[in-house]
Structure formats: structure tokens, C-alpha cells
Amino acid sequence: MSGAWAIAKKDMRIYYLKPNIIVSGIMFPLFMFLSFAIGKNAPPGTLIPGLIAITLMFSASSIEPVSIPIERRVKTFERLLSAPISLYSLVSGESLSGFLYSLGIACLPLAIGVIVFHTPIVHALILAISMIFTAFCFATLGTLFAAYPTENVGEVMSMLNTVRLPLIFISGVFIPLSAMPVIGQMIALISPLTYGNDMIEYAYTGKSLFSPLLDIMMLIIFILIFQVTANYLYKKFNE
């Protein structure tokens, strides 16, 4: 795993402060959240779990769709592909940088909730676990989309956003799942954000649609699916 860690460190140094990553990972979820939160009668503090969930999703999945096409263009990606590390380590290393970035960024809404709105956290440990699994799941999703063999960041981002944006509406972040029609609830089951958001909601309120254990299991299943598919696609597209 030393190769994976080396890749993650490299990404941290190069990409964390790139403007398009800041826009996609921080500004995008913030404005998205504000556009839904303003005008709602609910106290702002109750919206913190949803804000954490979408911040995790956007920031975790924003690093690789930017870094990998750029590295393809400047041919540094070839350096990673020809290094004595497994493809699994390469994919994990890429995901690791998105994961760590996301955890750092998600601490902002968490801190705002605690300091500004005094939002109580019922299960702190569950909150930490939910953030870790949600962040890793979406970091892997970002790495999966970045497997698409293009040197154009915009192409990957467009494809990714066609998946990320609908997830906000079908995962119970702004509209509670119980308030959604049956078909919506069915679709919500195939969204990883549903389980991440559900677990974060549980950590804050003690109430959730599913048990935290089921949420974790579902997130692990999504991580495995994304990781295995990413491995396959990176292998396939290198031919």
C-alpha cells in the first residue's frame, strides 16, 4: 500500500487547491444546499446532516475526475501505470486522496453545526464511521468515472454530474424518503447517498430509516462494486 499512499500524497500536494476542485468540492455543495435551505421553515441546524452528506459526496468525488484526465494529458498517468504497483494500489491511491480531502472539507459543516447552530450529535462515533464510509464510497465513485479514457476534465465532470445531481433528490437529503412516492423510495435504494445520509441522520437525531449496520453494509457493497468496476475499466482502457 506504500504506492497507494505515495499517489495520495502526490494528489494532495498538486490538486487540493486547484480552482476547479474547490468549485466542485466546496462551492457547489454549499450553494446547492443554500438554494434548498433558504425559505424552508426548518431550523438551520436541522439541515446540517444533509449538508454534511452532500459535501462528502461532492468533495470526495471531485479529485480524480480532475486529476486523472490532466495526468493523461501531460502523460504522468503513464508513469503510474508503469510503476511496480498493482492496479488495485493505483486505484486505491487515487481514491484515498479524494477520501481524505472529503473528510477534511466535511469538517466545515460539522464545525458550523456545532459552533454556530449548536446542533446536538447523539452518536458521535456513528457520525465518524458514517463520514468515513460515505467519503470512501464517493471517492471510489470519482475514481470509477475518471477511468473513462479522456484527457478532458469537462467530459468526466459532465458524466459524473449526471449521476451526482439526481442523487441529491432521490436520497432523502432535502426531501425525506417517507415523503417520497413509492417509486421514488424504490429508486432511493440504489443510491449510496441514501445510506450515507441515513446514517448521518441517525448520528444526529437517533432516528433513521434503516439500521446503521445495514447502512454500512450497503456502503461497503457500493465501494466494492465501484472499486472492482474501476479496476476492470482501467485495465480495459489501457489496452
Add this chain to the structure above:
Amino acid sequence: MKAIEVSHLIKKFGSLTALNDISFSVGEGETFGFLGPNGAGKTTTIRILTGVSRPTSGTATIFGHDVEHDTIAARQSVGIVSENSNVYDDLTAWQNLMFSAELYHVGRKEREEKATELLKKFELYDRSNDKVHGFSKGMKRRLTLAMGMVNSPRLIFLDEPTSGLDVQSNLIIREVVSDLVRAGVTVFLTTHNIEEANVMCDRVAIINKGNIVAIDAPESLKKTIQSVQSIEVAFDRNSTDHLDELSHLPMVNDVRKAGDKFKIFTEFPSEVIDVLVAYAHLHNLKILSITTLGPSLEDVFVRLTGLQRAGDGIHAID
């Protein structure tokens, strides 16, 4: 043990056959040139040897490790210097070297010592902590080579190492490559600079349209086309008008203008010298210099790849 052993390698992209059953081996400590026109299959071969791409059939091993099934072990003792200077512009020279060393699992103390040594060797030590985006093309190329050597490889792939570089970078790189050869490192050199291959390589392979058309020592290859001998002559008035007339002289196969000289290809150099002296006398020209030349590696390359010369360059026949 052979450094590289390639056996019946075939690579197809759909209906296109990029490599058509090629076989060759490279001994440990050998400097091996891999020449061919664009699209001949050089890059495909290197991508397979470095485990980036998989062959359709056939095998390739690096120090006995199969590149397809034992990829990581095969890559571990290899250094790769790609044609593009693929360094990270947003990292410093030092960080680039550290990253490369970490990918090759070089221990902290060893990688710091090696990086210091390489930065000094490539005359980049003073710029160690500068971000690479301010470096010149030559400096980036030197750093790329340093990154390829940071794991002290037993085999190094050099893809166009000196192409388009300034004189200083060119000299440094050639000196370092000579040091590698002296230290017993196997060098797999891909270059368009045929003279560079002629001077540096123990053996060269010429690949064309996915087939290896020749593989031997440069001097042995030259002997196969002794008919391509030439005479370089400089007159006091080197008008291009002479080109047509010289090409029609007896026993002359071809004439090219090379700078302030004419290069005349013939199978009978001593007889053609007499003809040239007579020609000069007839046209009231003074011969400033006249030299007979054996076939060059470039002549071998042109003959075997079916390329044709245009001016001073070599161009593919469409």
C-alpha cells in the same frame, strides 16, 4: 540471464496488427537500439515490455519475470524514461524524485541519498526546491531521466532521450548514459537519431510495420549494404544546377545536396572519383574536398524500412 526476452509477440488492435510475431533478446549490460519509423511498433513494444499493455499472444520477460503474469517483479528493476518529459510541474524537482522513488519502494534514507546524487549529476541541485513549471525543456528532460534512475535500475528504457534538447542537456544526458553503460546497466534505446544509435548501441533492431526487419551490430548491418557507398565532394561553386548533371554521370546511383557538399551514391567509388575530377575540369570547377564514405546506419535504415529521403530528412512513403 537475459535482460529482455521477447518471443513471438503479437499485438492486434482490432483488425490492425501492430506487432507481427516479433522475437528478440537483449543481454544483461547490453546497449540495444530499437529503431523504426513512426507507427512501426516501437511504442507498442515498450508498452508491452513495461507491462502497461498486454500482448495478444506471445511472451516477454524482464530478467526472467513474465511482464504479463509477474508484472510487478518485472517492473521493479526497470527504469523508464518516456519520450515526453512526464514530470509533475506543480511539484519541486526534489518532490518529483521522492514520489518516483516511493513508487519504486526505495527506502527513505536511500531515496534521499540517491536524489541528492542525481540532482548533482544532472546539474539540478541548485533548483531542487523549485517547482518544475519554471524549468526549461532540457532541465525537465534531465529530471525525467533522473526519475528513471532513482531506483538504481538494472535495465533502463530510454525513449528519445536527447530529442530536441539544448547542447548542455544533450551532453549531460549522453555522459550519464555512458556512465550507466559502464556500470553494467542494460539500456534499451529508442531514437530517431540514427547516428546516436550507431555510436551508443552494441546492437540495433530495426522494426517496420510491426516486423523486425534486421537485428545486429551497427557495423554488421552496414556490411550488408556495401553497395550503398558514397562520395562527398565540395566544389568552389556549389550551385544546385550541378545536381541534375551529377546524377547523370556514369555509375552514379543518386545525388543529394548535403550542406555545401554533394553526396553521390555509387557502387564504384574509385571510378566515380575519376569521373568527378573530369567533370570539375570540364566545368572549370575547383574541388575543395572529396571524401569516400561507407554506408551509414541511416542508409541501412532507409534501405530496410523502404523510406525515402527528402532533402536532409527521411520521410515515409505514403
